[in-house]
Amino acid sequence: MQETLFLPLIIALPLLGFVILGLSGKRIGEPAAGWLASLLVLGSFLLGLVLLLQGGARWTLAEWLPGIPFSLNLDNLSGVMLMVVAGVGFLIHVWAIGYMHGDPGYSRFFSYFNLFIAAMLVLILGDSLPVVFIGWEGVGLASYLLIGFWYQERVNADSARKAFIVNRIGDLGFLLAMGLLWSMFGTLSISELVEKVEAGGYSFTTLTLAGFFLLIGAIGKSAQVPLTVWLPDAMAGPTPVSALIHAATMVTAGVYLLVRHAFILHGDGFLAGLIVTVGLLTAFYGALCSLGQWDIKRIVAYTTLSQLGFMFVAVGVGAYWVAIFHIVTHAFFKALMFMTSGSVIHALGGEQDVRQMGGMRKYLPATHLHGLVATFASGGLVPLAGFWSKDAILAYSFEFGPWLWVLMLGASVLAALYSIRWYVLVFWGEYRGRSPSGRTNAHAPGGKAHPHESPAVMLWPNHILMGGALGVGFMGLPYVIDYKNFIEPYLTKAIGDFPHEKLPVVTEWVLIIISAVVAIAALWWGFRFFQQQMPAWYERFQTAALQGFYADAVYNALLVNPAKGLAELLFVGDKGLLTGFAGLGSLMGGLGGLLAKLETGALRFYLAGLLLALVLLLGWGVLR
Amino acid sequence: MIWLIASALLFSMGAYGALTRRTAILVFLSIELMLNAAALSLISFSRLYGSLDGQVVVLFIIAIAAAEVAVGLGLIVAIFRRRETTSVDELRQLRG
Amino acid sequence: MIHVGLWLPLLAGLVLLIMPGLGRGFAIASAAISLGISLVLFAGYGGQGVAYASQTPFLPEAGVYYALGLDGAGLLLWIAVSLVVLLGVWIADVPVRFLAYTLMMQTGLLGIFAAQDLIFFYFFFEATLIPSLLMLWFYGGADRLRAIYTFALFTLVGSLPMLAAIFAVRFLGGADSFLYTDLAANPLTGQTASLAFLGFMVALAVKTPLFPLHAWLPSFHQQNHPSGLADAMGTLYKVGIFAFFKWAIPLMPDGLREWQGLLLFLAAFGAIYAAWVAFSAPDWKTLLAYAGVSHMGVAALGLFSGNGEGTVGALYLLGASMVYGSAMFLFIGLVYKRTGSLETSPVRGLAKHAPALYVLGMFLLMAMIGLPGLSGFPGELMALLGAYKVSPWLTFVAFLAVIAAAAYALTAFQKLFQENTQAQAVPDLDTREWGFAAVTVAVLLLMGLYPKLFTLYLEPLGKALAALFGGAS
Amino acid sequence: MLTLYMLAGFATVLSLLAFVISREANRIVTLAGLVLAGLFCLVGWGQTVEAFGGLYRFDTLARGLTLVAILGGLWALLLGPAKKFEFPLLVLYAVTGMHIMASSPNLVVLVIALEVFSLPLYVLATWQRDEKGFEAGLKYFLLGALGAAIFLYGIALYFGATGSFMAGAPGSGPLYLAGLFLIMAAFAFKTAMVPFQWWSPDVYQGSPTVVTLFMATAVKAAAFAAMLRIFTPQGLEAWGVGMAVLIALSTLFGNLGALTQTEAKRLFAYSSIANAGYIGLGLYGPTGQATIPFYLLTYGLATGLIFAVLSMLSNQDVPLERLRGLWYRKPLLGGAMGLGILSVLGLPPLAGFWAKYLVFQEAARAGLYGLVVLALVTSAIGAYYYLKTFFLIFSKPTPVQEAEDHEAEAALTQFGSSEAPGIPVAAAPMGLTQGLMAPAARTGAPALGLLLGAIGLLGLLSVLPGLGLQAFSAGLSPAVAAVSITAPASGATLIAGSYTLQGTGKPGETLELFDNGNPLGVVTVGPDGRWSLPVATSTLPSALAAGAHTYEVRRAGQATGASTNVNVAQPAEPAFTSPLEGATVAATGFTLQGTARPGQVVEIFEDGASLGRVTADANGQWSLNVPPPPGGTRVYEARPEGAASGARISLVVPEAQAGAICSQSFALSNLQAGGTVSRPFRFGGVGSASSYTVLVRRGDRIIGRKEIPLSAACGWSYFSDPGPGEITYEVRETGRLETEPPLTTITLQVQ
Secondary structure (H helix, E strand, O other): OOOOOOOHHOOOOOOOOHHHHHHHHHOOOOOOHHHHHHHHHHHHHHHHHHHOOOOOOEEEEEEEOOOEEEEEEOOOHHHHHHHHHHHHHHHHHHHHHHHHOOOOOOOHHHHHHHHHHHHHHHHEEOEEEEHHHHHHHHHHHHHHHOOOEEEEEHHHHHHHHHHHHHHHHHHHHHHHHHHHHHHHHHHOHHHHHHHHHHOOOOOOOHHHHHHHHHHHHHHHOOOOOOOHHHHHHHHHHHHHHHHHHHHHHHHHHHHHHHOHHHHHOOOOOHHHHHHHHHHHHHHHHHHEEEEOEEHHHHHHHHHHHHHHHHHHHHHHHHHHHHHHHHHHHHHHHHHHHHHHHHHHHHHHHOOOOOHOOHHHHOOOOHHHHHHHHHHHHOOOOOOHHHHHHHHHHHHHHHHHHHHHHHHHHHHHHHHHHHHHHHHHHHHHHOOOOOOOOOOEOOOOOOOOOOOOOOOOHHHHHHHHHHHHHHHHHHHOOOOOOOOOOOOHHHHEEEEEEOOOOOOOOHHHHHHHHHHHHHHHHHHEEEHHHHHOOOHHHHHHHHHHHHOHHHHHHHHHHHHHHHHHHHHHHHHHHHHHHHHHHHHHHHHHHHHHHHHHHHOOHHHHHHHHHHHHHHHHHHHHHHHO | HHHHHHHHHHHHHHHHHHHOEEEEHHHHHHHHHHHHHHHHHHHHHHHHOOHHHHHHHHHHHHHHHHHHHHHHHHHHHHHHHHHHEEHHHOOOOOOO | OHHHHHHHHHHHHHHHHHHHHHHHHHHHHHHHHHHHHHHHHOOOOOOOOEEEEEEEEHHHHEEEEEEEOOOOOOHHHHHHHHHHHHHHHOOOOOOHHHHHHHHHHHHHHHHHHHHHEEHHHHHHHHOOHHHHHHHHHHHHHOOEEEEEEHHHHHHHHHHHHHHHHHHHHHHHHHHOOOOOOHHHOOOOOOHHHHHHHHHHHHHHHOOOOOOOOOOOOHHHHOOOOOOOHHHHHHHHHHOOHHHHHHHHHOOHHHHHHHHHHHHHHHHHHHHHHHHHOOOOOOEEHHHHHHHHHHHHHHHHHHOOOOHHHHHHHHHHHHHHHHHHHHHHHHOOOOOOHOOOOEEEEOOOOOOHHOOOHHHHHHHHHHHOOOOOOOOOHHHHHHHHHHHHHHHHHHHHHHHHHHHHHHHHHHHHHHHHHHHHOOOOOOOOOOHHHHHHHHHHHHHHHHHHHHOOOHHHHHHHHHHHHHHHHHOOO | OOOHHHHHHHHHHHHHHOOOOOOOHHHHHHHHHHHHHHHHHHHHOOOOOOEHHOOOEEEEHHHHHHHHHHEEEEEEEHHHOOOOOOHHHHHHHHHHHHHHHHOOOOHHHHHHHHHHHHHHOOOOOOOOHHHHHHHHHHHHHHHHHHHHHHHHHHHHHHHHHHOOOOOOOOOOOOHHHHHHHHHHHHHHHHOOOOOOHHHHHHHHHHHHHHHHHHHHHHHHHHHHHHHHOOOOOHHHHHHHHHHHHHHHHHHHHHHHHHHHOOOOOHHHHHHHHHHHHHHHHHOOOOHHHHHHHHHHHHHHHHHHHHHHHHHHHHOOEEEEHHOOOOOHHHHHHHHHHHHHHHHHHHHOHHHHHHHHHHHHHHHHHHHHHHHHHHHHHHHHHHHHHHHHHHHHHOOOOOHHHHHHHHHHHHHHHOOOOOOOOOOOOOOOOOOOHHHHHOOOOOOHHHHHHHHHHHHHOOOOHHHHHHHHHHHHHOOOOOOOOOOOOEEEOOOOOOEEEEEEEEEOOOOOOOOEEEEEEEEEEEEEOOOOOEEEOOOOHHOHHHOOOOEEEEEEEEEEOOOEEEEEEEEEEOOOOOOEEOOOOOEOOOOOOOOEEEEOOOOOEEEEEEOOOEEEEEEEOOEEEEEEEEEEOOOEEEEEEEEOOOOOOEEEEEEEOOOOOOOOOOOOOOEEEOOOOOOEEEOOOEEEOOOOOOOEEEEEEEEEEEEEEEEEEOOOOOOOEEEEHHHEEEEEEEEEOOOOOOOOOOEEEEEEEEE
16 A cells, blocks of 8 residues: 555545636636536546555545544545546536536536535545545535525525535534544544454443444435435535435445444444434335425435435445445446436426426437436346345345345335336326427526437436446346455455355345346336326325425424524523623612712711711721 | 720710711811810820820820811801801712 | 734834824734734744743832743734734725724734733733724724623623732742743642632633623624724634633643533533524624634633643634634625625625625635634534543533534525525625635635644643643543 | 921921912922922932931832822912912922821821821812812811821820830730721721711812812822831731721722712712722732832822813813713813723723732732732722723714814903913813802913823833832832852851852842852842852852852842851762762753862763763862763763772663754764773764764774664764774764765774
8 A cells, every 4th residue: 555645636636626617717618617627537536546456545644633644545445435436426527518508607516516526535535534524524515515506596595505504413423423432542543443443442332322423424414314304405406416416426425434434333233223224214215205206306316315225224234345335336327317317307498397297218319218227227127236236235134134124125116116207207108398499497598499319428428327327236246146246355355354144045046036026026017007197095195205204394393493493582591691791780880879879968977977987997996 | 094084085075076066166176175085195194104205295286276276267167158057967069 | 023023013003093194004014014923933933832932020029020932822823813913904994093903902912822921911911902992982883882891891800800810829829920930830729729710710701702701792793893803803802712721721720620510511501502592693793703602612612621632622723713703704894895784684695796705705604614624623623522531411512513503604694695586786806805815715724724734833732731730530 | 308398498488478479480489399399309219318316207108109299289289270379388288298297107297297288188178169169178177177086096095005106116905906996097087998988079079170189199198108107017917907898898889889970070089989998908018118109109190180181171070971072172181081091990001000900919918819809899890980981081072062162262262361371272161150260270381291291101100110119119128038048058068069059039139149258150049039059160260179168149239148158178089969869860961070189080981881081170070971871770980090990870861752853963972082981982962863874993994884873862872892992983974975074083092
């Protein structure tokens, strides 16, 4: 592992883009700004690839803060994440060149986008927790800026703010985790923590608490139950943002964080149960909500939630490499799904309601193909990427407990359903929208008469992603097929080896076949079902799901409004505090007034007072 | 000793007088009485110690009393001319 | 050098007061020279102990020496003060005499950080009040009289018990003079220490400010000149943390031991309380006032932990908050210049016409709510690490403010800049304001990304204090 | 002495002359008298003049407070009415009385002085000859007469208990206490301390403002001078608690009472009650004789400014509201008054702060923390009304006031006024309706000068309070630590050069040391009150001679001091003198010192390795620099040349802390001169390069190279055990070419 200055350079490249575009983006103009941003990300990708192939790299600035170095570490784990972030990030950048065409904030968009990549890279590469935290909040900031990219609309600004605040709840967990780990081990460097945790000599209960704090952080960032509420709203941002930040990369940072700290979580029954519970709840919640959405992006957003739940379950059952594997496959198919949605939106001049879509397979053949692959990968069709990673999760779940396997199987049925629902509503059937002619939109100026296929700059990234969604699964085949697959040993080298019993070959095969068959069946059933008129029970379900099962309302009633009310109350109280102090002042004044009354002006009173004082003084002074 | 008690009594009488009289002149006279009480006790102490110091001081006291009378009476007379009264109870403009 | 650095601003201020014709350029020149001197002093600092120490008998009969010197913390704060003053006189649109008071106040502040004699510390601590009061009085808002009384009386009522405690420290501690070295060699112990510490506590709680003695702060800021210059100076005047660190704790470590629980509680509670209150602040200055209380609560939490990390964090956060807090006030001054009002509630949508202003605001706001990578974070983190060792629960309570900060700051910010349904047409940054923005951003980034520059010098101080305090309970 | 003659003489002569000369001339002569008296106070400052068998004692205290009283008189004269010649005369009488009061330790003289300044004041109080004036005068007079009676009775009892009229006579018993407390009551009355303050608000308000000014400044000065003589810290036991009660009540009553006042003079009457309390705090401390005059001086200047401005505004009541906008209407008056107020409030950096600080410190020294806290809290309360007034002055004037100003100016120009020439500092409507005593404000150049002078002096005292305090401390017996020699003890027998003189003194002062009358050296006392001087460091040739030595330490300029006698013997066998056995020494190297027969050669060994040879000087002293030693306990040995053993000493070398920044330039500690050494031996020194290379030669032949890294203590050290014969070592920074000249070259003769 080499100590090299090229490592911070990986981060510096997109950061440079942020600065240049931020300061003089307007002058660079369109599309040069977009290409500049994209190329810088590509540069990071290539640089990272080179370093990774050389066996990783480190870079340290000692005593950045007392006892805390500023250290970066490129190992296999962060390397894989770097490939995903910079690679998929690059594709989305390129795609956005087409998508953001004509937006007045074009260069601003790419400047933020580069900022995001930089922050995400810091998060991934950071080896010291405060450095990770810089990235952690940095991506939060970038997400805030991008969700509120069209801040002129109140709802967008509100969503951005909500995302930031909810994320900060998670950040508090992260901070407390740092505090606890520091007080336990006196270091915040992850590589040192690994050693110290192995060395022992501490209370395991405390370590569990540290893991719990980290989990809170991860829940916030990955929008798990109960902090899911910000993610659907985050769709207010431009579609590339949703694809990059809220599907492929940032939201998986929570999973990454947990995997990075597998050495803390591993073997802790309480945390495992908690993580599995959280993941499972999120998987179901996301899936069910997705089934009720009409907004094309919100559909996909909830599917992301559901998939994130899968990843959490993977972490919970101890399948750390699987969680990362799923991140990789998910990055491809979910980015593809979002960008397909984006292409459709683009084609329809900004229309996002799926009830106004349908039949797009005729108008947008290439996009349709992307959509199809994304659906199948997401729905878990053999042998696309999503199948293999999901299957691995299921296998590990079976190991954890057959009941979990059953539940997860149910969740994957839902996954198949929502994927196919999205596909059917968008691409199948007949076009339900009003004639697109005459509709103009800021994002697609001079609306076309016809839903039109996207330009090449948007198609090619999707082609590549489609390739990924088809192929990346093969690097993580189950052991019964490929005894030594690529990714497991590769990641285990960085995550740490937590050996476990493999399932018997027969069981494994049975599980694979069941999940494959179930997926196919669910996809087929869904394909038929969603073309029909919906039955009444589904309508009722849909109404509740559309509102996210009223999670926002509950939060508003239970938390947000009381907090605001209390703020008002405290504000008045604080004024009262000052009044209280002022009251003390007037009390003094009153006392003074009374005392001054003693100066009655009557001479004989004075004489009496004087003599009385004299007597008292004498009496007390002499007799004392 | 007896003279000391006498002087203390004299002092108290003066004080009493100063408190109960309303006319400025009488108040002032009462206070002069207190001066004399001091003089009386000085003399008795002087005899006690057998030194003349105290007695000399008494002479000074007499002079002081005279000076005070000169100033005081002048003052009181001036007030009487203006207000036609010397009652101290009516002087209550300055207060608070 | 240190003497010139200390007295030059006062002199310049007096000259400017007498000859206002010299104008802003003169004030800027003075402030720039001050900053230059601070930087030279910083560059020449050896890294250990008190540098540039000098002492001259002042009232030798009474044991008072005119003694100056700067340690790592003093240098950090000198630079912060000089920088903010320069930014302030550079950017604020105020009458020239106002600038004169600003410069005079600078001397007081520098003196507080450089004094190595307790009486001189007290002298500067109090004397700084005068220019501050004059600024508020001559250029304050309509209801300023009340604010003045509150401010002045809180300060005086608070600091006078400190004077009694100062006497106690020397005479009961048995030192021969009020020199720091002398007093530190004879610290108070036991019951007397805790009583004397109480005296310091009251005074310094006012100036930290710690709940509930922060009550003067909101009205102080509300009533001050809308340019924000006086508020910026007021922010610099929040020297309680420094004084606790420099004087109260080393001279009475037993005092901190006695009161640690209460102080930690007040700090933690104040942090979350003020952040919460800030959410309903009707105007920006009130909001920033409460935000400041909240941050100082966090810093105080770190300091009162009595360990190295906490101390470093508290001092660093203090220095950083001086810069970003003041810059924020000055920034709000720019907003006022454009909109004529500081209320938080109306939707203004300024970003539409003033994008650069928007970006600057965003940056400052993020620095204020402690975004990692910007100036607030290193201090907050170290304070957290220190505090967590001592009291995890209070740390949790205090750092709830992290969430609340995001809530109040972003909510108000959104109304000011975004949602431009009712966008006000305002001019964007002009050249002078660009200069302000560039320097501020550069400094905040530097402090956030390379804290080592200062923490290298703060760390020995933190260790010394921790050793003195004998480790956290 | 001349001051007394001057005051008394002018008073007597002018009393007769005034009938003849013009009233303006009379005023000027009076002024001249006061100024002359003041000047004679300054002549011989710091010296004490006694006269009349001890009845008159003109010391620094008397000088200082007489000056304050004269200052008050000057204020009154320059600002006061000039229509009648009696006014200056009365002021002059009063000042004379005050001077006597300040300068006498005899109670009887004090009584007389009291009357001498009180009687004119009664008259002055009624100067206005209106209802309020008469009321004030009568109240003052009757209560004052009562006060005098109490004082006299107190003196009588005091005399009865002690048989003496001198202040500070020791005594005990109820009679003594009764006398003392009666006297205290009388002075509390004069200084307006609660509960004897009754008269003061009424009288301050009813008197003409200049007279009020005079009372507020001068009377307090005189009374406190007497109190300082009567209530000395030695008698604290007797009077302390009673005074504490008075002080506590005064500060409370004064500050609280002032809060609700609406009339300026009355407000400052309450303020002066409070200040009397603060000044009282100074009585408790050992240096109160200096701090109280300092307080009174600053207070006199500050209140003087306040009342002077008030008197320029009006001779009558000044409702606070009238002060509004003074700064804008009359900047000089407003500024002066503002300055005065802030000073009285005690806000740094003004002189009032230092004054308050000093008297509070006196009380704190005496351990009266309760009283100090109370005083501090009440002065914080006081801040409210001071600030209220201050900000009133600096408010914008109301339109009505501005109109009034215009009217007044118009009236002035129209009617003219002999009383108000030129400078438009005089304020608003006055002078036209007030009949006889009309405008009190004389606004001529002298008044202006006085105003500016007071501001200047106040400013000076603010910046350099030490100046004032030092002046008032002159002639005080040194309160702190006398000089002494604590070691060596008298009669000890010591080895020459092996000992250190130690002693005590006042922190910061410089002392001279003498050895048998010859100057040995100068030391500065450290802040802990200790000094020390190693005899070996002296440049005096005879310092190390054998025989009897008498060491004496003196304050600069004084003829005698503390001394000690010792016998000094010449050393015999080599011995160590410094450091002491078991001491911890610096890891970066240190110096070994010792003694031996003069001219003897001593070789020093460190754990058996030679560090080189030294030769004892004519006094038997030798020293050797030890290169940075390795950490741990090291044994050093001083062997006479050729001997197998010698005196030993073990020293502790701390482990050097890693990470130090090495900045010393290269140096060689021992064996600089080369010469002969035993083997093995060690040489070394300090440096800053990361390592050095030693090149070893015999003749021209290079026989070895060795790289020696710099130790954590920034030292380098080379240990060598070569065969006998001449050997040369060259030291270079590692990496330098061997053709370059070396940093140092050592040529040794190894035995």
